Amino acid sequence: MTKQIEWITDMGQAMERARAENKAIFLDFFNPQ
Amino acid sequence: MDAVTYPQEDVARFINQNVVALRVGSGEQPMAADYNITWTPSLLIIDADGKEHQRTLGFVAAEDLIPAILKGIGKMHLNRSELLEALDRFEELQLHHAGSAEVPETIYLSGVARYKNTGDAQELKRAYELLRERYGENPWTKRAYPYRLL
Numbered sequence: 001m002t003k004q005i006e007w008i009t010d011m012g013q014a015m016e017r018a019r020a021e022n023k024a025i026f027l028d029f030f031n032p033q
Numbered sequence: 034m035d036a037v038t039y040p041q042e043d044v045a046r047f048i049n050q051n052v053v054a055l056r057v058g059s060g061e062q063p064m065a066a067d068y069n070i071t072w073t074p075s076l077l078i079i080d081a082d083g084k085e086h087q088r089t090l091g092f093v094a095a096e097d098l099i100p101a102i103l104k105g106i107g108k109m110h111l112n113r114s115e116l117l118e119a120l121d122r123f124e125e126l127q128l129h130h131a132g133s134a135e136v137p138e139t140i141y142l143s144g145v146a147r148y149k150n151t152g153d154a155q156e157l158k159r160a161y162e163l164l165r166e167r168y169g170e171n172p173w174t175k176r177a178y179p180y181r182l183l
Contacts, residue, residue: 008056015081023053024051024086025055030035032058
């Protein structure tokens with residue numbers, strides 16, 4: 001099975017996880033249409 | 034990005050292992066306004082406080098995305114004076130993505146990080162000399178040009 005990116009869609013959750021794991025956030029602003 | 038870049042297994046693995054992946058529609062407010070988003074895709078590297086450290090506009094191919102993210106992580110560490118962590122990322126990029134267009138900038142930034150870490154201005158001169166030797170009149174060689182006099 002092809003590995004997929006584990007996207008988060010909530011900024012607060014991403015910040016919390018980035019802080020806990022000492023990681024940067026890769027933020028993709030995409031066109032949803 | 035969805036059709037070409039993100040489905041690549043090495044891209045997905047790298048992103049899952051090295052960053053927190055956050056995806057937001059370009060019309061989602063107030064985030065889009067806060068980050069002044071005017072076009073998609075806009076790919077940002079931000080830290081856990083939401084501070085932006087790098088922005089890439091437009092489609093990025095799979096072979097270019099990993100080096101771009103590595104550079105962004107390194108810039109985040111450099112901006113936070115986490116110099117050894119920054120150097121680790123820049124060196125990883127130079128070692129594993131030697132043909133990437135991101136390499137000249139990371140040579141420049143490595144010189145900056147080494148100088149900040151040691152106080153030795155010769156690190157800046159070494160960065161200039163390496164850029165000149167490998168890339169000739171690259172824009173980053175030009176930015177390092179004053180350091181030839183150190």
